[in-house]
Amino acid sequence: xxxxxxxxxxxxxxxxxxxxxxxxxxxxxxxxxxxxxxxxxxxxxxxxxxxxxxxxxxxxxxxxxxxxxxxxxxxxxxxxxxxxxxxxxxxxxxxxxxxxxxxxxxxxxxxxxxxxxxxxxxxxxxxxxxxxxxxxxxxxxxxxxxxxxxxxxxxxxxxxxxxxxxxxxxxxxxxxxxxxxxxxxxxxxxxxxxxxxxxxxxxxxxxxxxxxxxxxxxxxxxxxxxxxxxxxxxxxxxxxxxxxxxxxxxxxxxxxxxxxxxxxxxxxxxxxxxxxxxxxxxxxxxxxxxxxxxxxxxxxxxxxxxxxxxxxxxxxxxxxxxxxxxxx
Amino acid sequence: xxxxxxxxxxxxxxxxxxxxxxxxxxxxxxxxxxxxxxxxxxxxxxxxxxxxxxxxxxxxxxxxxxxxxxxxxxxxxxxxxxxxxxxxxxxxxxxxxxxxxxxxxxxxxxxxxxxxxxxxxxxxxxxxxxxxxxxxxxxxxxxxxxxxxxxxxxxxxxxxxxxxxxxxxxxxxxxxxxxxxxxxxxxxxxxxxxxxxxxxxxxxxxxxxxxxxxxxxxxxxxxxxxxxxxxxxxxxxxxxxxxxxxxxxxxxxxxxxxxxxxx
Numbered sequence: 001x002x003x004x005x006x007x008x009x010x011x012x013x014x015x016x017x018x019x020x021x022x023x024x025x026x027x028x029x030x031x032x033x034x035x036x037x038x039x040x041x042x043x044x045x046x047x048x049x050x051x052x053x054x055x056x057x058x059x060x061x062x063x064x065x066x067x068x069x070x071x072x073x074x075x076x077x078x079x080x081x082x083x084x085x086x087x088x089x090x091x092x093x094x095x096x097x098x099x100x101x102x103x104x105x106x107x108x109x110x111x112x113x114x115x116x117x118x119x120x121x122x123x124x125x126x127x128x129x130x131x132x133x134x135x136x137x138x139x140x141x142x143x144x145x146x147x148x149x150x151x152x153x154x155x156x157x158x159x160x161x162x163x164x165x166x167x168x169x170x171x172x173x174x175x176x177x178x179x180x181x182x183x184x185x186x187x188x189x190x191x192x193x194x195x196x197x198x199x200x201x202x203x204x205x206x207x208x209x210x211x212x213x214x215x216x217x218x219x220x221x222x223x224x225x226x227x228x229x230x231x232x233x234x235x236x237x238x239x240x241x242x243x244x245x246x247x248x249x250x251x252x253x254x255x256x257x258x259x260x261x262x263x264x265x266x267x268x269x270x271x272x273x274x275x276x277x278x279x280x281x282x283x284x285x286x287x288x289x290x291x292x293x294x295x296x297x298x299x300x301x302x303x304x305x306x307x308x309x310x311x312x313x314x315x316x317x318x319x320x321x322x323x324x325x326x327x328x
Numbered sequence: 329x330x331x332x333x334x335x336x337x338x339x340x341x342x343x344x345x346x347x348x349x350x351x352x353x354x355x356x357x358x359x360x361x362x363x364x365x366x367x368x369x370x371x372x373x374x375x376x377x378x379x380x381x382x383x384x385x386x387x388x389x390x391x392x393x394x395x396x397x398x399x400x401x402x403x404x405x406x407x408x409x410x411x412x413x414x415x416x417x418x419x420x421x422x423x424x425x426x427x428x429x430x431x432x433x434x435x436x437x438x439x440x441x442x443x444x445x446x447x448x449x450x451x452x453x454x455x456x457x458x459x460x461x462x463x464x465x466x467x468x469x470x471x472x473x474x475x476x477x478x479x480x481x482x483x484x485x486x487x488x489x490x491x492x493x494x495x496x497x498x499x500x501x502x503x504x505x506x507x508x509x510x511x512x513x514x515x516x517x518x519x520x521x522x523x524x525x526x527x528x529x530x531x532x533x534x535x536x537x538x539x540x541x542x543x544x545x546x547x548x549x550x551x552x553x554x555x556x557x558x559x560x561x562x563x564x565x566x567x568x569x570x571x572x573x574x575x576x577x578x579x580x581x582x583x584x585x586x587x588x589x590x591x
Contacts, residue, residue: 075419076587095425103423110420114342126334127426155345 005179005211006049006072011081013042013067013235041067043235044081052209054201056216056226056243064235065215069181072213073103085179099128102172106184110168111156117167118152121174128175135174142170146200162193169197173204182214186221198224219313253286255312256296261305272299286314331426332434339438354446357398361454364390379525385551388464389522391454392474392547397519398447400482400542403439405432406506409493413586414501422583429579432490440482470549473556477546480564484538487571488513494575497582518544524553538567 016036042064049055057065070076071083074090074097083090088097111120125135143149146166151159159167165185172180182201186194198221205212205225216222222229222243229246231239239246255276263280272295277284287295292311300306343350365387372383381389409432412418421428455464492509496502514520516539523531523544534540541564548554 070419073423075422093422098423098425101423105419108417108420112338112342114345115338119338119341123331123334123338126331127424129331129425 003050004048005051005053006047006085006213007083008045008047008068008072009082011042011045011068011071011083012040012079013064013071013076014038014040014079040235042071042078045232045235045237047230047237047240049211049213051211052205053228054205054212054214054226056214056222056229057232058215058222058229059232063232065232066183067235068232069103069183069213069215073101073181074098099175100177101179101181102175102177103181104168104172104183104185106165106182106187109156109164111164111171113156116153116155117159117171120156120167120171121152124171124174130175134176138174138176139170142173145203146170146196160193162189162196165189165193165197166200169200176208178210180210180212182212182216184216185214186216186218194218194221201225253314254289254292255314256285256287256292256299257310257312258283258285258299258304258306259308259310261307264304268304332430335426335431335434336438336441339435340442341438343439343442350446353402354398354450357394357447358450361390361394364394379522380553381522381525384461384463385553386522387458388551389547391451391458392550393519393543395447395451396478396481396543396546398450399440399444399478400485402443402447403436404506405436405486405489406492406502406509409490410496410502410506413494413496418586429490429576433486436486465552469556470552473561474546474550477541477549477560477564480561480568481542481546483568484542484564484571485513487568487575488538491571491575491578494579494582497578497585513539513542516540517542518547522548538564538571541567 016038045064045068057068059065067076071078072085072090074093077091086097086100088094090097111117112123121139124130125132130138143152146169148163148166148170151163151167152170156164156167169185185201186197189197201212201214202225204210212225214221214225226243228241229239229243230237231246256273260281260283264283266275266278269275269278269283269285273285273287273291275283276286285295296309296311299309368383368386368390371378372386375383378386412421418428421431458464459466488509489506492502492506495505499505516523516534516537518540523534523540526534541560545554545560545564549556549560554560
């Protein structure tokens with residue numbers, strides 16, 4: 001690809017880890033002798049990402065998404081293979097490169113815990129040697145976009161998770177990164193906070209043309225944000241292409257979970273759609289996206305002793321498993 | 329340099345947050361001194377000397393030792409650094425354009441500056457009440473040498489425990505190692521009893537170690553029991569340089585291992 005910002009060729013990463021079987025006796029044995037084992041976290045992956053693209057990395061836990069992001073941000077050195085981001089080898093950790101990208105991890109806190117976020121922002125300005133005028137302009141814009149005017153002067157430890165995540169994002173974006181890596185930025189957030197962050201990211205990507213790679217467990221994040229997805233499973237890329245093609249094939253179905261007050265028979269439920277799980281008191285039904293509303297209404301207006309109903313997306317894990325099963 | 333000053337500023341501010349904790353930290357040091365004062369006054373009940381120490385010498389020794397303890401040792405460097413490595417917070421530092429060693433150095437330095445203020449207040453108060461009673465002689469050379477040596481003692485202590493902290497790269501978890509080094513170091517530094525009361529073979533051994541420059545040497549300058557010579561400055565300075573280079577090297581090698589295990 002011409003003008004590619006990120007180019008990855010035959011990238012591999014193997015880890016050593018020391019394994020231990022379960023149990024007290026095994027733990028005692030482990031004190032004296034540990035078996036080093038090797039795990040192949042990332043295997044021969046290849047991709048190119050162009051300027052301004054918003055790419056989603058999806059795959060089950062342990063698939064190699066985070067490892068890939070860690071190599072691209074220079075935390076880890078690959079075992080073999082090549083990667084260039086903005087023309088730099090990330091793991092050389094050159095300051096010029098570090099000043100041009102940012103990594104935000106939903107589960108890690110980079111702000112100074114005891115101080116208000118504004119103090120961390122000022123520190124960030126010094127560390128990244130940002131000019132005062134552009135720092136102030138960026139800060140004002142970001143604070144307004146994320147609506148955290150009243151938050152930045154409260155100590156981080158007193159912020160809600162959503163507020164903290166927004167401040168993490170601001171902190172990461174103060175130096176106008178050309179490339180942004182987001183590792184599960186919405187994890188653990190409530191639905192409203194998730195939506196706020198998504199809306200912000202859409203706007204930010206459109207305005208600044210920042211190249212963004214996102215990993216998420218929430219299908220909704222991927223659906224709304226990314227036009228292109230890379231599916232990783234067991235360290236390998238199993239799909240790389242337009243999201244539409246992927247979702248049309250696999251994620252068109254919605255999941256309806258219904259709980260009953262008393263036991264019902266399977267036969268009563270088969271009319272509504274494909275039954276995925278059933279145990280008498282709870283049923284999981286898959287329905288095509290366009291029939292969701294109709295089916296839900298039908299279930300609720302039927303004579304069934306419905307106690308509760310829950311509508312959700314197909315889990316990413318399942319979609320990936322489908323893709324994987326189909327490929328083999 | 330400006331970025332490190334910003335780290336210093338933030339860490340100084342963060343130290344101001346937990347005033348309650350801080351108050352109790354100082355109270356604990358005050359209590360320690362009170363207990364030592366009481367114990368040694370009882371031991372010297374009939375006057376006399378232990379080694380070459382009279383009661384006054386002993387009390388002054390501990391006043392100096394506690395001052396250094398607060399300024400140079402009132403923090404747990406190895407625990408904090410070890411935890412950052414063990415829990416993977418180190419990652420965040422690896423991708424920022426700042427040097428990990430210096431960032432940590434200045435982030436602890438803020439706390440030291442803060443502790444020095446309060447420690448000095450206590451120290452001067454103690455000196456005020458006790459100096460006359462125990463016939464303490466002031467001299468500018470003595471005080472300035474003492475303060476410079478306290479600064480070196482801060483550096484030595486910091487570097488030793490920075491190294492203990494980054495040994496997490498190899499050992500995974502260093503709580504017990506940290507504790508062992510703390511206990512051993514405190515003894516070899518002269519934090520328990522003045523080193524010239526220990527058997528000579530132990531002092532011989534100690535000559536090859538940096539520990540005595542952390543408490544015993546600075547305090548003995550302060551009490552006037554040691555002459556001010558060039559060597560008392562040069563030897564700890566050489567140790568600082570050596571430990572600095574060792575720390576840099578170990579971090580580099582350790583980081584390779586850290587990457588291998590995924591972090």
